[in-house]
Each structure stands twice: as C-alpha cells, then as structure tokens.
Amino acid sequence: MRSQGTSGLKDEIENEIIAGRFQPGERLDEVSLAERYGVSRTPIREALHALAASGLLEVRPHRGAIVADVSPDRLFEMFEVMAEMEALCAWRAARRMTEAEHRELDAAHAACGVAAQQGDSDQYYYENERFHFCIYEGSHNGFLAEQSKALHRRLQPYRRLQLRVRNRMTTSYREHGEIAAAIKSGNGEEAADRLRRHVLVQGERFADLVSSLRALKQPNPAEMV
Amino acid sequence: MRSQGTSGLKDEIENEIIAGRFQPGERLDEVSLAERYGVSRTPIREALHALAASGLLEVRPHRGAIVADVSPDRLFEMFEVMAEMEALCAWRAARRMTEAEHRELDAAHAACGVAAQQGDSDQYYYENERFHFCIYEGSHNGFLAEQSKALHRRLQPYRRLQLRVRNRMTTSYREHGEIAAAIKSGNGEEAADRLRRHVLVQGERFADLVSSLRALKQPNPAEMV
C-alpha cells in the first residue's frame, strides 16, 4: 500500500492530526503507527520529529510524542502573527508586484469568485490559498513568502472550518477584491490594513468557534466540518 | 565522550555549521559524521533532519544533506523579516508590558552597558539576546515570542560577526536605550520604528560584509570572527 517516500508518510500523519483523528494531548505510539501504516518504527520516528518541528506535535525525550494542544488563546496568537505577516507581504507587494503578478492575482481572485458563486467551499479553500500565495510571492522577499506559506498551511485546517460559516465565502471574496485593488493601485498602507483585518476577523471568529466547541465538550473538530 | 542525548548532538553539528567548519553547499556524509561523533547513523540522521527543519541544512531524498547556502540577498531578506517581527513585538510590548517586565528590561539593558563598556563582545552578544528576548516576551503573544526567538537564533552567528565592527556595541547600546525608553513610555509607534531600524541596520551592514567576504574569496566566515 505504501508507495510514497518518507515525506508522504509525514503528510498522512499530518492529515490524520488535522482531521482530528488524534485528539490534542493524545499520545502517539510509534509501534501502533508503524503497524497502522505497515512500516517500521524508523520512518515513523522521522515523520514524528518532522511534525514536531512544524509544531503539530510535541516530543519529550523518552516520553514520546503528543498531539499539540492548540488552545483558543494560542490560536488567536497565531492568527495575530499571520495577520501581521500578511499585512507586511501586502505592503511590499503594493510596491513591488509586476504587471504579470497583478494579472496572476486577478486570475486567482476571479477563481475565488467562481467558487464562491457556486458555494463550493472546498474549491474556495484551494483558490483562496492561491490568492494569498500570490501576495506572499508578490512581496519579493523569498524568506517572508516561505514563512508566510508555512504559517498559512499550519492554520489551514482551522481556516477551512471557518469557510462553512454563513456568508463567509462571499464576504471573503469581497474583501479580496478590495485588497487586490489596493495592491494594484500601489497603496501599500491600505492593502496592509485591509489584509490584516481580513485575516484577523478569521482568527477572532475561529477562536470563538473553538471555544464554543470545547464548551460543548466536542473534542473532535473534524466531525464539525 | 558523548554524554548528552540526541538534542545535544544536533547542537554540536549546528555549532560546527555556524562556526563555518562546514562550508555552504558542502555535503554532509552520514557515516563520516557518525564516526566523527562516535555514534551510529541513526542519531545523526535525526539531528540532520532537525537541522533541515530549522533551515540550516537542505535534504534531498536519496541525495543527502548539504549545508544551506545563505546568499547575501537571502540574508537581507531574513533580517528584513526579523526587523518587522521585532517591530511588532515592540509595538505590543509598549502597550502590554508589566512593571516587573520593565524592570527586567532595564536590568538587561544595564548588563549590555557593562559589557559594552568593557568591550566584551561575547558578553554583549549574550546580554543583547537577553534584552531582545525581554521585548519578545513583553509582546504577551507566546507564539510571536517563540517565532522571534527562533529567527533570532537563526541569525545569531551573523549578528555575532557584526559586533566586532568598530563602535557597533556602543551604538547598539545607545539604540537599546532609546528603544527601552519608548517602550516604557508606552509609545508603541516609536518603539517599533526604532527597533525596526536597529535590526535593519545590522542586516544591511551584514549583507555588505558577507558580500565583501565572498568577493575576497574567503569561504570560511568563522575565521573572520
């Protein structure tokens, strides 16, 4: 069954965690995972350490890996940082983007529009990433773009949860339009401010959502998606 | 000889890289490293992957790990991001720091002063970190503080190089004083701006330094320290 390399295994476990199949705080046994995926402990260990490096797990020496417990407070902190990073990207992008990049941004925005109109949240989820990545790349700071992408990916599962909320897609699409306009007009301050708010509102709403989910003693967020 | 756990091994290799014992682009052979440290390949592999996760190495499947080649451009990008992250920390810290944290900041600043006066760059290097970490923590955003610390650590070797430059310690100390004052007075904008510049100037100067070093075909930066 296992056809991919070691990185594929990491992705699989990552997906399991993101999907909520492993609950926060749960201990991940190496041998169980090894049996489950039909491999030995060695590649499992590598995947686990890689996931720990990206923050999804916490490994304590001789005590195994546990799924990182991302509290609502912590999550809000992460969205706060994401908002600032995106704002920085937008600010730079407004000054540095080329004409070709403007067109690519417009294309991504248009694709978001189609997805939103069709109410296809999975598609929107994908096109939304494309739109944001355009801005990251548009900053013309490779390191900033990479960091932004990494954090974006890290927050993706939570963001996905958000898109199901009533009217969120339409609102998001409208905000994208204003952001793209600000960037293309070279207004860095406005682009940064709009993008910052665009991300922050997700963070706030999502932190609330997680809080309420926990209050309802609903430990498995995957089933809410 | 090996008394520490696996994380100690990672630190040792990290130090070797930082010290410039392995040149950028150089391939790190697992068996050679294993022999060198008197362990088997297994812990070496773990350390290598961990270092790759933190960006010091680059691992390609079946092709081993090579020391990441951090170009001057790339380095400047990193300092640019660092500057913005620190500015964000300072902005938050100016609003959120407690009285106790103000005192800790002052203490760190005073320690920097002592080191600067004594011309002890190693000591200054240490106390400087303490000063900056105070601000990170003062942001009262745990995630932001962690990310900032990680990037700070990543840039540390280059920063260290910088401190030897004439008058850099004294200038740095003076800038610290202005930053601390802005934070304590609650002036977030000024604190952010001053800290941003404080970091950026290091980045600029350092990028120049690296460029000149490379132009002189001096591939081993450790010998310049």
Added chain:
DNA sequence: GCAAGATTTTTTGTATACAAGTGCTCCCTA
C-alpha cells in the same frame, strides 16, 4: 576519440535487534 549505456560502488532509506529510560504496579512498612 567520444558518447551512451550498463555495471559497480557508494550512500541513503528501512527494518530489526538490542539497550536504556520511564512510568506503572504491587508489595511492604509505618
């Protein structure tokens, strides 16, 4: 003499065996 392909060699990736540390249970004692 050169280039393309096959073979050999080297190095990484994986599996398994063993060592060592942690946490748990159970017993002993106060």
Added chain:
DNA sequence: TAGGGAGCACTTGTATACAAAAAATCTTGC
C-alpha cells in the same frame, strides 16, 4: 489504610544489517 520504594512491563533511543536508489566508473559501439 496510606505512603514510599523496589521490581517489572512498556516505550523510546541506538546500533547494525539489509535494501534500494543515485553517483561514478567502466565498457562498448560508432
């Protein structure tokens, strides 16, 4: 009965053996 400690089971950390893939070398045909 409660607390503490010794022993035990279980899990992680490390070493070694083997498999597979990539790089290097050699051969062969033109």
